[in-house]
Amino acid sequence: MVRDVVLGRRRALFLLALKNVLRKKAVACLALLGVGLGSSLIIVLLSLSGSLNRNLDRTVSALAGKLVVSPRDALFGGIFFGSGTPLPPGDLATVRETKGVRNAYGRVSASLHPADFPDLVLPFTGYSPEEIQAAAGTPFAEVVRGRAPANDKEIIVGRRLVDTLSFLGRKLAVGDTPSFQLPDGATIDLRVTGVFQTGDEITDTSVAGSIGLARQLASLPQNDYSSLAVRVERPDEVLPVEQSLLAEMAKSDPPVQVVAPKNLLDPLAASTKAVDRLLLAISLLSALGSTLFISIIMSITVVERMKEFAVLKAVGWCGRHVTTLVLAESLILSLAGTALGLALGCGGALVLGRWLKPGVPAWPQLVQVAVLAVLVGTVGGIFPAWRAGRVAPALILHQG
Amino acid sequence: MIRCENLEKTYGSVNVLSDFNLSLPRGAFCALVGPSGGGKTTLLNILGALDRPTAGRVVLDGTDLTACPEKALYRVRRDKVGFVFQLYHLIPALKAWENVLVPAVPWGSAGLKERAGSLLSMVGLAGKEDRRPGQLSGGEQQRVAVARALLLDPPIILADEPTGNLDRASGRKVMQLLRRLNQELGKTILVATHDPGVAGGCQSVIELGQ
Numbered sequence: 001m002v003r004d005v006v007l008g009r010r011r012a013l014f015l016l017a018l019k020n021v022l023r024k025k026a027v028a029c030l031a032l033l034g035v036g037l038g039s040s041l042i043i044v045l046l047s048l049s050g051s052l053n054r055n056l057d058r059t060v061s062a063l064a065g066k067l068v069v070s071p072r073d074a075l076f077g078g079i080f081f082g083s084g085t086p087l088p089p090g091d092l093a094t095v096r097e098t099k100g101v102r103n104a105y106g107r108v109s110a111s112l113h114p115a116d117f118p119d120l121v122l123p124f125t126g127y128s129p130e131e132i133q134a135a136a137g138t139p140f141a142e143v144v145r146g147r148a149p150a151n152d153k154e155i156i157v158g159r160r161l162v163d164t165l166s167f168l169g170r171k172l173a174v175g176d177t178p179s180f181q182l183p184d185g186a187t188i189d190l191r192v193t194g195v196f197q198t199g200d201e202i203t204d205t206s207v208a209g210s211i212g213l214a215r216q217l218a219s220l221p222q223n224d225y226s227s228l229a230v231r232v233e234r235p236d237e238v239l240p241v242e243q244s245l246l247a248e249m250a251k252s253d254p255p256v257q258v259v260a261p262k263n264l265l266d267p268l269a270a271s272t273k274a275v276d277r278l279l280l281a282i283s284l285l286s287a288l289g290s291t292l293f294i295s296i297i298m299s300i301t302v303v304e305r306m307k308e309f310a311v312l313k314a315v316g317w318c319g320r321h322v323t324t325l326v327l328a329e330s331l332i333l334s335l336a337g338t339a340l341g342l343a344l345g346c347g348g349a350l351v352l353g354r355w356l357k358p359g360v361p362a363w364p365q366l367v368q369v370a371v372l373a374v375l376v377g378t379v380g381g382i383f384p385a386w387r388a389g390r391v392a393p394a395l396i397l398h399q400g
Numbered sequence: 401m402i403r404c405e406n407l408e409k410t411y412g413s414v415n416v417l418s419d420f421n422l423s424l425p426r427g428a429f430c431a432l433v434g435p436s437g438g439g440k441t442t443l444l445n446i447l448g449a450l451d452r453p454t455a456g457r458v459v460l461d462g463t464d465l466t467a468c469p470e471k472a473l474y475r476v477r478r479d480k481v482g483f484v485f486q487l488y489h490l491i492p493a494l495k496a497w498e499n500v501l502v503p504a505v506p507w508g509s510a511g512l513k514e515r516a517g518s519l520l521s522m523v524g525l526a527g528k529e530d531r532r533p534g535q536l537s538g539g540e541q542q543r544v545a546v547a548r549a550l551l552l553d554p555p556i557i558l559a560d561e562p563t564g565n566l567d568r569a570s571g572r573k574v575m576q577l578l579r580r581l582n583q584e585l586g587k588t589i590l591v592a593t594h595d596p597g598v599a600g601g602c603q604s605v606i607e608l609g610q
């Protein structure tokens with residue numbers, strides 16, 4: 001078929017189809033808009049679902065092979081805001097001696113309250129010099145703009161947090177020295193020296209700095225930690241190491257919990273899948289809508305043009321040729337509509353991207369949408385085309 | 401060239417044609433007359449393979465239409481017959497030469513463009529190839545329709561009141577054209593008409609529906 005078109009056997013038919021489409025401008029515009037809006041919706045939804053999945057995948061892989069030991073009274077297993085009773089330094093030693101643990105570092109979590117907007121809470125994590133030295137994947141090792149903090153008055157901010165704040169109208173740029181409130185009511189000026197991006201969305205929505213600064217912000221005693229970051233030898237050993245840690249630290253005071261952050265995300269992954277399915281369902285509904293739309297428009301034009309099809313048959317076309325002509329018209333409309341939808345949808349995705357970071361959908365998704373367009377045009381055109389091909393030439397010509 | 405045997409056509413209980421026999425030799429130029437409702441259009445539709453008779457046999461240039469399966473009838477319409485209608489039935493969006501090419505579109509009409517041009521000059525429309533039907537008079541449109549009927553060079557031309565919508569002068573021009581096709585190209589032509597003048601200009605006359 002494609003070869004026929006290229007070689008010219010079917011080209012005349014497709015040219016005629018194109019002329020027919022251009023003939024009724026209002027109808028063509030209507031069809032274009034109908035299919036265009038439908039497919040642009042699909043593209044926006046696909047790009048949203050794509051970005052949702054990409055973010056989740058990145059976060060999950062960044063968290064693989066990690067465990068967090070935190071006081072049992074800490075919220076969210078201590079991986080979001082470290083709170084609860086501080087852990088004594090002895091706990092760190094115990095963890096390091098546990099089998100399967102590659103290394104462990106004490107961290108101190110705190111919260112930052114901008115002096116001019118104290119109700120805003122920015123999560124802050126202080127990293128020990130050892131961890132900064134040794135471990136890849138910490139914010140200190142993943143600075144994408146500026147440089148890492150060099151002292152207790154300097155901080156770096158996660159990329160995701162910078163975006164979120166700028167959406168809220170609060171710019172936080174490298175070189176700024178915003179003031180923050182301390183627990184005792186005094187204020188402290190901290191210099192933003194850089195922006196980091198670890199790939200883990202949770203960490204990337206926080207502020208990082210030295211452990212000393214964190215202790216000051218959280219009013220924590222020297223040598224105490226709010227959580228311990230544990231790396232296991234092999235990612236698939238997370239579960240057994242979790243068990244041995246729990247056994248080793250059964251008697252420690254305060255009581256601790258051991259959490260694999262990745263497992264905490266499992267319900268999130270499940271709900272992402274549900275959202276995915278919902279978006280897919282909406283996309284399919286929208287495609288179905290476009291199909292119906294094309295079908296109705298083509299049916300109306302076909303009924304109007306029955307006499308024309310009868311004439312085509314009278315001059316020697318067979319039913320199949322008439323059917324092909326109408327199908328080609330339907331296909332042209334849906335392809336043009338989808339092209340419009342691609343433009344609208346990518347534009348929409350970019351506009352949305354300013355807040356949601358979905359970006360333009362990837363190639364496979366665009367291909368999916370194009371395939372969908374062909375399907376919409378074909379399926380939507382089948383019934384009208386079949387009717388056009390079945391017209392009885394004599395009957396129509398008798399009537400005038 | 402055209403032969404009908406015991407042709408019968410009924411619509412419900414209305415008997416339009418009954419026991420109709422006809423034999424036209426190759427190169428005949430024949431008028432089909434009769435009262436309105438007499439069955440002229442019905443007969444032409446059957447001869448042109450647009451419709452099927454209720455009973456009887458039709459043989460067209462050696463092809464038995466009545467034995468022909470529905471799916472093969474288009475070949476008869478394409479290869480054997482050129483149809484000219486009272487209302488021209490051109491496609492409004494297409495230019496004159498594009499309208500002439502329409503019968504060949506499914507098989508690729510690219511190579512026939514020159515032939516369309518020469519047919520249009522033959523029917524006296526040289527220089528008006530690029531006009532659309534709306535920019536042509538009725539007589540000119542009918543001559544475009546004649547050129548379209550000639551594109552695939554069928555041996556038979558069937559014309560259903562080709563002058564019915566035209567004034568006397570334009571009608572005469574169209575009939576002159578048909579006569580030329582008959583004399584110079586040897587086409588077998590059957591013209592249904594109400595006009596005694598048109599019928600008088602043909603070699604023979606068949607009356608339908610007394």
Ligand SMILES: Nc1ncnc2c1ncn2[C@@H]1O[C@H](COP(=O)(O)OP(=O)(O)OP(=O)(O)O)[C@@H](O)[C@H]1O
Binds near residue numbers: 411434436442
């Ligand atoms: N599809 C149809 N269903 C029922 N009756 C029909 C149909 N087509 C034609 N007829 C009837 O058949 C008869 C012959 O019609 P036809 O059109 O062949 O006449 P005609 O000789 O061409 O008339 P005119 O000179 O007015 O064109 C008429 O009585 C008409 O009502």
Ligand SMILES: [Mg+2]
Binds near residue numbers: 440
């Ligand atoms: Mg008639």
